[in-house]
Amino acid sequence: MYEVTGRINGKARESANRMPISDKFTDTVAGQLHIASEADIDEALSSASVARTEAPLTSHDRADILRKAARLLADHSDELAEQQRVEAGFTVADGRREVDRAIETMLLSADEAIRFGGESVPLGSAPNTKNRMGITIRKPIGVVAAITPFNSPVNTIAHKIGPALAAGNAVVLKPAEQTPSPGNVLADVLFEAGLPAQWMHVVHGPGETVGAALVADDRSDYIAFTGSTATGAAIHRSAGLRKTQLELGSISCTVVAQDAVIDKGMLANTANAAFRKAGQVCTSIQRIYVHRDVEQQFTEAFLATTGALHVGDPSDSKTTVGPLISSQATDRVEAWIKEAVASGAELLIGGTREGTVIQPTVLRGVKPGMKMHDLEAFGPVVCIYTYENDNEVIDEINSTPYGLASGVFTHNLDRALNLANRLDVGTLHVNGTSSSRVDIMPYGGLKASGHGIEGPAYAVKDMSLETLLSLEWTS
Known part of the structure; x- marks a missing residue:
């Protein structure tokens, strides 16, 4: 002691x-x-x-x-x-x-x-x-x-x-x-x-x-x-x-456009941004918006990357996802996952709990009215959404009360500049996740962030x- x-x-x-x-x-x-x-x-x-x-x-x-x-x-x-x-x-x-x-x-x-x-x-x-x-x-x-x-x-x-x-x-x-x-x-x-x-x-x-x-x-x-x-x-x-x-606070989002390069490095960065520190980072990815053209490719690869993460005791050097900050926080995140699934969301991976550790969780079909959609999760949970055009995803991201950081994977300069000008966020990372902060950069949020x-x-x-x-x- x-x-x-x-x-x-x-x-x-x-x-x-x-x-x-x-x-x-x-x-x-x-x-x-x-x-x-x-x-x-x-x-x-x-x-x-x-x-x-x-x-x-x-x-x-x-x-x-x-x-x-x-x-x-x-x-x-x-x-x-x-x-x-x-x-x-x-x-x-x-x-x-x-x-x-x-x-x-x-x-x-x-x-x-x-x-x-x-x-x-x-x-x-x-x-x-x-x-x-x-x-x-x-x-x-x-x-x-x-x-x-x-x-x-x-x-x-x-x-x-x-x-x-x-x-x-x-x-x-x-x-x-x-x-x-x-x-x-x-x-x-x-x-x-x-x-x-x-x-x-x-x-x-x-x-x-x-x-x-x-x-x-x-x-x-x-x-x-x-x-x-x-x-x-x-x-x-x-x-x-x-x-x-x-x-x-924040509900941080990352966009995977139809021209995104979906390789091991991109998938590892995305999983790390979603689940490091058990998702307890204000820029942790809570929502991933994936263009319909690459939805199946990205989702399958992201689930494989997530499933390979070592979860549990933080004293084990192999562990990449440890416990949440308290049993109360774990109770809350677990309850939100169960509520989403009971309300029609699809559990793609994870969702189980052992002590204060929740397995990295990926949900699909999360909708407004569910806590996992409307509130900051602050846990190892990612929700995948599909979209068809940039205007749709801009409206979705701007509909949150927050505006801290977002990411977009694209090699289309017009798309990157359009999102940068229209998203109500303090930072937009192009070909990076919402959690791509470097300590020399200016860092701050808009709205409720x-x-x-x-x-x-x-x-x-x-x-x-x-x-x-x-x-x-x-x-």
Whole structure:
């Protein structure tokens, strides 16, 4: 039984109020999480609010710390992979990929710390402004409250704290209570890299209490949140005029056009995008729209690829699909599968359950009115639909309340550009799936998928303030 404490002013912070941390595969208690008190949250925010004056850091300092932290993070790869196996149910491959991506995100953030600054504005382009010029000055926004999810307990934290620190902000982090340990490792690595204690704090506990307290406090100048749309909407209401970055839910779709190249690589990428992390990724493929001309070819090949996946114990290096985050989540996904089948959907493969593991499932004939069609599944389930023309598939994808990312497999440039212009999504991946994110890219959603942009170069700008300096002279 291990203990996970908070990090306040660089030191471990215990609490009398604790909650269990479960091993997601065995569904047994593995550790205890120390829940932050109101006093802990107050101390963290108070300290973070004065970080820049009491422990100033230049952009060079911030870049140097982030680079050192990235190198140190690599030394904790095995530890982080094991933490994710226990707390998130991640396979060995998924856990290591999280760490590798977080290292890249921290290095990208270090680059942005060096670039952090304003730009010139050509005021002389206006009439009668011959002797006038403008310069924008970028400044830190203050304290960033980062509230992160269980399904990316290393890299999403890096995407919040890396750009925040690069822009000169202090951070108070609340990791998901299901997966708290990696947040402490990232904080400790930053301290080891030279980050002053006031610049980074970790408070643990449920979002309904600890997260809500962070959001409600006006000393949180910027709230960066990844999670459900319902929680994101509540945060947005509570934040008022303060800036928020909200990466929320999705029903992510991928289109297989009639000219798609359906080969082993494409099928492997599609299955991985559907079932990695047990489908618990906001860009996981929930719907695949297949053109009628290639429906039989794709479906048969995709089912064969799905059936070959190794499912079960995430400690087995062969496993590619592990457990869901809880027995409650498993109950829900199982119930939705059964509801769809009872309502006329065809179960093509999977659908069975053992403990918190659901076999990768493919359904056909899912229709509006079924939960598996109308709501975000967040589980290892894919629904296959057929279509006959691009207008039909555009209307289908745009009919969801979400707009995070989509993918299309096609070599027709007209089709790709038409979809890019007409789909209401933040990202369209051509010859890639909805889950083809690279950490350097801008990443954000439309509609109920939220607002604000991740990706270090873009987040740094959003996590800062801008002042225009207007200069006029006589000659």
